[in-house]
Amino acid sequence: MSEKKVSAVITGVGMYVPEKVLDNAYFESIVDTTDEWIRTRTGISERRILENGATSNLAAEAAKDLLKSKNMKAEEIEVIIVATVTPDMFFPATACLVQEKIGANNAWGFDLSAACSGFLFAYQTGCSLIESGKYKKVLVIGADKMSSIVDYTDRNNCILFGDAGAAILLEPTNDTSIGYQDSLLRIDGSGKEILNMKGGGSLNPPSHETVDKGMHYIFQDGKTVFKFAVKGMAEVSLDIMQKNGLKSEDIAYLVPHQANLRIINATAERMGIDKEKVMININKYGNTTAATIPLCLVEYYRDGKLKKGDKIILAAFGAGYTWGASYLVWGM
Numbered sequence: 001m002s003e004k005k006v007s008a009v010i011t012g013v014g015m016y017v018p019e020k021v022l023d024n025a026y027f028e029s030i031v032d033t034t035d036e037w038i039r040t041r042t043g044i045s046e047r048r049i050l051e052n053g054a055t056s057n058l059a060a061e062a063a064k065d066l067l068k069s070k071n072m073k074a075e076e077i078e079v080i081i082v083a084t085v086t087p088d089m090f091f092p093a094t095a096c097l098v099q100e101k102i103g104a105n106n107a108w109g110f111d112l113s114a115a116c117s118g119f120l121f122a123y124q125t126g127c128s129l130i131e132s133g134k135y136k137k138v139l140v141i142g143a144d145k146m147s148s149i150v151d152y153t154d155r156n157n158c159i160l161f162g163d164a165g166a167a168i169l170l171e172p173t174n175d176t177s178i179g180y181q182d183s184l185l186r187i188d189g190s191g192k193e194i195l196n197m198k199g200g201g202s203l204n205p206p207s208h209e210t211v212d213k214g215m216h217y218i219f220q221d222g223k224t225v226f227k228f229a230v231k232g233m234a235e236v237s238l239d240i241m242q243k244n245g246l247k248s249e250d251i252a253y254l255v256p257h258q259a260n261l262r263i264i265n266a267t268a269e270r271m272g273i274d275k276e277k278v279m280i281n282i283n284k285y286g287n288t289t290a291a292t293i294p295l296c297l298v299e300y301y302r303d304g305k306l307k308k309g310d311k312i313i314l315a316a317f318g319a320g321y322t323w324g325a326s327y328l329v330w331g332m
């Protein structure tokens with residue numbers, strides 16, 4: 001790591017959550033559930049829902065928030081990476097729609113599909129573009145309109161998800177003691193049966209049958225995902241800590257994907273990380289897929305809880321399976 005010439009550092013953040021709130025009482029009125037069950041089994045109290053617009057709106061608003069807070073022009077952005085599983089359309093890429101919405105007239109970009117690990121994979125990709133020396137301003141966005149693929153008659157799933165977008169700006173720094181340090185990322189396609197959306201793609205093109213069978217909704221075996229998530233996230237996080245000579249007391253924050261508070265707590269416990277060092281906002285937003293990790297970073301940074309020099313582990317798991325952990329040192 002020390003032979004790196006530059007490090008990719010986060011120099012700006014932005015976020016967007018829609019105004020409309022769905023609280024647990026709303027779900028009590030549409031499916032057979034209770035506020036108590038949802039809070040104790042998932043840690044979620046409410047989530048935000050985008051009523052008008054699509055994922056590109058969530059992503060573009062997060063990008064605009066970042067640009068405004070940095071007083072920066074969109075023309076300066078060279079690359080836009082949008083991690084999402086709910087693109088506005090199969091094509092063009094959501095990144096193109098964001099480019100147009102924010103006026104990033106000098107950028108290229110693309111979408112990255114890795115479900116709940118999407119932001120982690122996009123962060124690694126963006127950092128590699130910076131470290132290559134070719135790019136100096138890379139915008140990485142995690143955004144998902146999960147309400148567009150949730151079956152609101154299925155109590156196992158509908159209570160879990162929300163809509164949001166969050167963005168980071170990556171720039172190079174010669175101070176390699178800050179910024180991106182390391183990542184351990186994994187995929188395993190044997191998870192395809194456990195967590196998926198079967199309809200609409202080239203395997204099951206849209207038809208009356210696919211719609212009738214609800215194949216355009218999220219399907220998951222929640223229990224299996226739960227076990228895999230805890231094991232997968234804790235293993236890679238411990239591996240990356242060991243590889244970089246980090247003890248749990250060296251870590252300022254664990255930033256876990258926000259899927260279920262019980263998954264988060266069990267992962268932190270396996271890692272030996274104290275509860276107060278775990279970023280949590282699932283209670284307010286539910287699982288916003290690619291947006292959860294950057295949303296935590298933005299909120300904790302803006303609340304003054306995240307300081308330059310803080311050592312952070314990002315950890316995620318998701319459909320694929322996809323999972324991994326990144327180690328970075330906060331640089332703002």
Ligand code: COA
Binds near residue numbers: 038157222259
């Ligand atoms: N309200 C009330 N009861 C519910 C319910 C709800 N919203 N959802 C499920 N239940 C019921 C089940 O039907 C089941 O009833 P049964 O025993 O009569 O069959 C019971 O609660 C227990 O279900 P179980 O699946 O064992 O619950 P759980 O503790 O595993 O919690 C999840 C279910 C989905 C919350 C949990 O497994 C989970 O969070 N998994 C990971 C999901 C995830 O993160 N997916 C995205 C990946 S990025």
